[in-house]
Amino acid sequence: MSEPGSLLRSLSGRSTARNYHSHVINEIGAGVISGRYPIGTTLPNDAELMEEFEVSRTVLREALKTLEAKGLLEARPKVGTKVAKKSRWSLYDPQVLAWHLEAPVDAEFLSGLHEVRRSLEPQAAAEVARRRTADQIRLMLYWIHQMETSLGSLQNFALADFELHRIIADSAHNPFVRALYGVIELAHALAYKALMAAPDPCLLDALLEKHRLLVNRIEYGDEAGARAAMLETIEHDRKVAQRSG
Structure with a gap:
């Protein structure tokens, strides 16, 4: 959701992701905001996420990089990709804000x-x-x-x-x-x-x-x-x- 008004339009029904890349970003991003992926925990490994979302490693890694840029995730060598602290989240990012709509108040x-x-x-x-x-x-x-x-x-x-x-x-x-x-x-x-x-x-x-x-x-x-x-x-x-x- 990056175009002004798209979040309000989505109130009449969930928007469909435009492609696999968008789908993975939306699902993991919304999962972080909602707490499905709790702060401080490590995401499932690449193989598990590739199977869950039915995407290639390239699509998955690009999606994770996008979420890192939004401050929601942080990749750690030999540890994996962890959910970042709230203080690092880019709260002025329209997409990060949009994911709060479906999260618990x-x-x-x-x-x-x-x-x-x-x-x-x-x-x-x-x-x-x-x-x-x-x-x-x-x-x-x-x-x-x-x-x-x-x-x-x-x-x-x-x-x-x-x-x-x-x-x-x-x-x-x-x-x-x-x-x-x-x-x-x-x-x-x-x-x-x-x-x-x-x-x-x-x-x-x-x-x-x-x-x-x-x-x-x-x-x-x-x-x-x-x-x-x-x-x-x-x-x-x-x-x-x-x-x-």
């Missing part, structure tokens, strides 16, 4: 996820309010309209919600905010996954109003109002996501 991880958003997104909203352009406002209003017309489709509503946040992140012209795409999308996916388990149309109406207010404050150049409105949307996502805990 970790309260510390969830808290950190929303804390990162609270630290940067509200300031981004304020910055956009300060120097917004007509084109940026048109795009934001477009996604508000998409949310309005998608109240009967949770997945489409979620995608429109995420795209609105992505437009704001882009409009802030801050590369560190743009680096949050994966964080923002996972936060939305966790919230909407909880809503899929227990649908509540009233919550969507409330969320739409929060986003209308956010865009309104940006459009009128209200930096403090935009900051506060963004905080409200993040807090809403946090509370809804906690339902799955």
Whole structure:
């Protein structure tokens, strides 16, 4: 899952890996995040993994190298490939973040996820309010309209919600905010996954109003109002996501 929005689209059904290489990466990566391969343990040897995934040694080794680059694994001479400590995981990697969607809810991880958003997104909203352009406002209003017309489709509503946040992140012209795409999308996916388990149309109406207010404050150049409105949307996502805990 590397394209923005692909994680939210996957909520309607598990995505199929594009090839054997992707399949091995996804299965082992998700297995590490979920704890199926516990931290500090050594993975089965190459022969066992080749048999399990029905792949060649070349495909397996390339997949393991990719997971090493993401900080999930570490190869040790004469020991094998071990699952790395959490402190080494590349948590801003969209794929690593995506694997957390199916893992058991970790309260510390969830808290950190929303804390990162609270630290940067509200300031981004304020910055956009300060120097917004007509084109940026048109795009934001477009996604508000998409949310309005998608109240009967949770997945489409979620995608429109995420795209609105992505437009704001882009409009802030801050590369560190743009680096949050994966964080923002996972936060939305966790919230909407909880809503899929227990649908509540009233919550969507409330969320739409929060986003209308956010865009309104940006459009009128209200930096403090935009900051506060963004905080409200993040807090809403946090509370809804906690339902799955």
